[in-house]
Amino acid sequence: MTFEFPPTAYLQTGPSSRLGPIDACIEAEAERLLAGRTRDIRLRGPVMARYQAWSWPRRAKIVRAWMLWVAGLNIFLSVIGLLFVPMFLAFSLVAVGLFVPAANFVVHRLWRRPRGPWIEPLSLVVVTLTTMVVYGIFGALIGGYDQERYLTGALFLATIALVVFDMTLGWSTALGVSALLIFALFQIFNLHVEPTQVFFSIAFFGFGVAATIEARRTATILAHKGFLLTVRDAQHSRALAEANRNLHRLATLDPLTGIANRRSAQDHTDCLWQNDGVDKNQVAVIMADIDHFKRLNDAFGHAAGDACIRQVADAMVASTRRGLDLVSRYGGEEFMVVLTDASAETAMLIAERIRSSVEALEIEAPGVQTGVLTVTLSLGVAMARDDIGAELLGNQADDALYEAKRRGRNRVCRWPIGPALPADRRA
Numbered sequence: 001m002t003f004e005f006p007p008t009a010y011l012q013t014g015p016s017s018r019l020g021p022i023d024a025c026i027e028a029e030a031e032r033l034l035a036g037r038t039r040d041i042r043l044r045g046p047v048m049a050r051y052q053a054w055s056w057p058r059r060a061k062i063v064r065a066w067m068l069w070v071a072g073l074n075i076f077l078s079v080i081g082l083l084f085v086p087m088f089l090a091f092s093l094v095a096v097g098l099f100v101p102a103a104n105f106v107v108h109r110l111w112r113r114p115r116g117p118w119i120e121p122l123s124l125v126v127v128t129l130t131t132m133v134v135y136g137i138f139g140a141l142i143g144g145y146d147q148e149r150y151l152t153g154a155l156f157l158a159t160i161a162l163v164v165f166d167m168t169l170g171w172s173t174a175l176g177v178s179a180l181l182i183f184a185l186f187q188i189f190n191l192h193v194e195p196t197q198v199f200f201s202i203a204f205f206g207f208g209v210a211a212t213i214e215a216r217r218t219a220t221i222l223a224h225k226g227f228l229l230t231v232r233d234a235q236h237s238r239a240l241a242e243a244n245r246n247l248h249r250l251a252t253l254d255p256l257t258g259i260a261n262r263r264s265a266q267d268h269t270d271c272l273w274q275n276d277g278v279d280k281n282q283v284a285v286i287m288a289d290i291d292h293f294k295r296l297n298d299a300f301g302h303a304a305g306d307a308c309i310r311q312v313a314d315a316m317v318a319s320t321r322r323g324l325d326l327v328s329r330y331g332g333e334e335f336m337v338v339l340t341d342a343s344a345e346t347a348m349l350i351a352e353r354i355r356s357s358v359e360a361l362e363i364e365a366p367g368v369q370t371g372v373l374t375v376t377l378s379l380g381v382a383m384a385r386d387d388i389g390a391e392l393l394g395n396q397a398d399d400a401l402y403e404a405k406r407r408g409r410n411r412v413c414r415w416p417i418g419p420a421l422p423a424d425r426r427a
Helices: 024-036 045-081 087-108 119-140 144-164 169-190 195-252 262-274 295-301 304-321 344-359 390-406
Strands: 285-291 327-331 336-341 379-381 410-416
Touching: 024 045, 024 195, 045 087, 045 144, 045 195, 045 304, 045 344, 087 119, 087 304, 119 144, 119 169, 144 169, 144 195, 169 195, 195 262, 262 327, 262 336, 262 390, 285 295, 285 304, 285 344, 285 390, 285 410, 304 336, 304 344, 344 379, 344 410, 379 390, 390 410
Parallel strands: 379 410
Antiparallel strands: 285 336, 285 379, 327 336
């Protein structure tokens, strides 16, 4: 059994979870922008591209909902208008009632997937200005003060769009100024409106459009800041996750060998005993100890001893069943293997396989003249029963291990103490 740590185990869900991997340059730029004043935040290059990708689902929902609402409103007003406009204008009103919703539905479909940093805002500007022009022409056909009414309604719609659409200052300014110019042109050529009234209406709506553009700029800056905060939160979450993973490794893994430590082995056996779904008669414990390890350590040094322990641990892991058996370093040169779904014969075969694989090792160790060491392993096996606990089972395996030592080492003994397997037996 191996320990695996999912990389997202400690990450929060929510907006930051949609960010994906963040480049270090983007993280550094986010920190730099957040360190300054909010009003000075400007996203450019890769940061802006990542913001566009991150915010696209939210922006697309708003745009698609807006397009449906405007299309529905236009159809409703066209139907109501048919009750009041002269018959010779009915065809024009029907054309308006069909053209504007069609344009909105085109943009609605366009925003079903990302289209790029130019196409998306351009589509919003074009459909909004087209709606203004269409209503301006229809108002001119009606003439009189109705022209101003239709034109003012279209400008009001464009002004709301400035607030609703998440666009950069450049695109917002282009939409606002263009809408105001269209309004001014239609008003100037409206012979039923006095020049002074035209001037004051343009000035009035001009201030309104300017204020709306400023409001849009502020909203965009705050949206950009929210994105930067999300980037920083994601960075902190990843750092916290990595710290937690490192702490988990320190608490559960042996730093020298990378296998489970004694605490992990004890927790594992406790969990097995607390799990009613585990057949205790199919659980076994193997205690193993490297023979004459102190002599090896004293003769060749700690570096050779560490190399020996690491390679023995690797051989033990390779000799067990992945997903069923847990190999742990119990302390010093002693190891513990917990087997599940194992009969007594299976436990003995696995123990013998471990012993023979370690005996066959040629351990590369510094300080050894021949370059390699040959070591052996003594092992004790104990099978669990329903009437004994995990601690007693470990003690029985330990007693069997010491019996293997007493009988000459490099062998396997099983609890209750009986004849050992021959040292040259192979699993």
